Amino acid sequence: MDAANQRRTYVIAILLCGLGYGSPFAYGQSSSVRTQNFVVSAPSPALAKAVGDAAEQYRSQLAEYWLGYELAPWENPCPIRVVEGPQLAAQGVTHYDIQPVRNFRMEVVGSSERILDSVLPHEITHTILATHFKQPLPRWADEGVCTIVEHHSEKSKHESHLREFLRSQRGIAMNKLFLLREYPTDIHPMYAQGYSVCRFLVEQGGPRVFMQFLGDYIQQRSWTDSVQKHYQYESLAELQQYWLKWVADGSGDARQYVKAPRPNADSDIVRVASASTPLGPASTPLGSLAPSEIPSATGRGDAPATVRAARDAGSWYHSQRDQIQPRSPGAPQPKASTASEDSPYQPTIRPRQSRPQPHTVAQPQPEQGMAPAPQWPVPTSGSTNTTGASTIWR
Numbered sequence: 001m002d003a004a005n006q007r008r009t010y011v012i013a014i015l016l017c018g019l020g021y022g023s024p025f026a027y028g029q030s031s032s033v034r035t036q037n038f039v040v041s042a043p044s045p046a047l048a049k050a051v052g053d054a055a056e057q058y059r060s061q062l063a064e065y066w067l068g069y070e071l072a073p074w075e076n077p078c079p080i081r082v083v084e085g086p087q088l089a090a091q092g093v094t095h096y097d098i099q100p101v102r103n104f105r106m107e108v109v110g111s112s113e114r115i116l117d118s119v120l121p122h123e124i125t126h127t128i129l130a131t132h133f134k135q136p137l138p139r140w141a142d143e144g145v146c147t148i149v150e151h152h153s154e155k156s157k158h159e160s161h162l163r164e165f166l167r168s169q170r171g172i173a174m175n176k177l178f179l180l181r182e183y184p185t186d187i188h189p190m191y192a193q194g195y196s197v198c199r200f201l202v203e204q205g206g207p208r209v210f211m212q213f214l215g216d217y218i219q220q221r222s223w224t225d226s227v228q229k230h231y232q233y234e235s236l237a238e239l240q241q242y243w244l245k246w247v248a249d250g251s252g253d254a255r256q257y258v259k260a261p262r263p264n265a266d267s268d269i270v271r272v273a274s275a276s277t278p279l280g281p282a283s284t285p286l287g288s289l290a291p292s293e294i295p296s297a298t299g300r301g302d303a304p305a306t307v308r309a310a311r312d313a314g315s316w317y318h319s320q321r322d323q324i325q326p327r328s329p330g331a332p333q334p335k336a337s338t339a340s341e342d343s344p345y346q347p348t349i350r351p352r353q354s355r356p357q358p359h360t361v362a363q364p365q366p367e368q369g370m371a372p373a374p375q376w377p378v379p380t381s382g383s384t385n386t387t388g389a390s391t392i393w394r
Helices: 045-067 114-132 139-148 152-167 188-205 208-219 225-230 236-248 314-323
Strands: 009-015 031-034 039-044 078-084 091-098 101-110
Touching: 039 188, 045 078, 045 091, 045 314, 078 114, 091 114, 101 114, 114 139, 114 208, 139 152, 139 188, 139 236, 152 188, 152 236, 188 208, 188 225, 188 236, 208 225, 225 236
Parallel strands: 039 078, 078 101
Antiparallel strands: 009 091, 031 039, 091 101
């Protein structure tokens, strides 16, 4: 095996809600469309073009939203394999090499509307973050950020599940969530809570401050220093207190829960909403910290089924259009959106016995759906170079 094939490979996948019917990755393809950064294979020319156009648009606009600049064209275009069907569970997988980050490969599955308004922007965001940071982000942040750009119908399920997790003492303490290196046994709370914390911080300081927050951690490896610098929380314990209060109050406008600036801080923020009483250290299980009356999330209806679903009122594109076009000074900031899952999930891609346990991240999938095996080459089990061991993100 050559050196290129021995590089460590990360696989990132989202496995969203919906009905699963076997492995959709066995379906054939019929049409191909090439854009500047993508090569799309899909069941029809119209869908291939729609996905290609949307992928380029998301790559441009999501990079501008999160980073403040558009990415340069990739050296190699990213293949996107589209498996579309109205009964298919929405899910996706993205592979890439990390030494250096390059050679993205992607599969997106589901109805045309969910591919365009949830799966595709989620997967494109993974590629943007990896390109910018030149490495994968911590699990909670990577999946949380990517979930923010999904359809609101997915977000409402995450929020509803989060409240149930906190009521049943399944929350994860901040200092554990931020440092998770392996799958927790109870994986659903990690995704719901990771999304919620990302939304909480992004709504307070904006997307680019959040990127700086993550970047400082990557450079310094101190969440405490980074959260103090960018959000004025003294510790993850204090962040946990404010976040729990926000969740208990219904997860509304997070800007009303901004920490008071220090006396020497250069900030115009004056309104602060804090936890009314200390809720405990960040190492305390969140279930025991959660307020006794946590409101349930309000359900929202799904968008109409259409190939143009990425443009509907619940999509990231629709909610961010006024940031791209001129906005009136008094217009409110659009809110983030999320994704959710319906049942416990266990990874189905197992490490080969001849290798060390791979670093893996998974978003839960529907109970009836099985995670597909990778469609892209990974190092064979005969390799003894642990540096080149396959690393799987799902």
